[in-house]
Every structure is written in structure tokens, then in C-alpha cells.
Amino acid sequence: MKEKIFEIIRGINEDVLSYTGTRMLEEGIIDSFELIDIISEIEDALNIEVDARYVTSENLPNAEGIVALVKRIAGM
Secondary structure (H helix, E strand, C coil), rough: CCHHHHHHHHHHCHHHHHHCCCCCCCCCCHHHHHHHHHHHHHHHHHCCCCEEECCCCCCCCCHHHHHHHHHHHHHH
């Protein structure tokens, strides 16, 4: 699952993968449109639904945070 998520991220904004901080939106590593694109592609690829209330900078601080959120939602 992690590799698939990273593949999706790489296709939209490769900089997210090398970012080691915890505030990628605030620091301009990614914009909100790219983040929504990533979430949408993850939903399609993994057949899950990410409720919009979870799409926050606190829940998605970096690539590992995206993976952690998806795992929580998928019940893994």
C-alpha cells in the first residue's frame, strides 16, 4: 500500500516524498489542489473513501502522514 501511495504522490508532486518536515502545506511544498488530487487518486486506486474532514494539514503533514491516514481509514 505504501509504495502505491508513494507512486501516486510521485506522479503529482515528487517534492513531497523528500520533505521531512511536518507542515508541507504551510511551507509551500504542496498546494491544496495537489493534495486533493493525491487523495482522489488514492481513493480510486485503493477503493476507499477519505472523508473531507480528515483532509487537514494536521492529518497530512508529509508523505508518511498521508500513508498513516490512509491506513487508519482502511482499517490497517
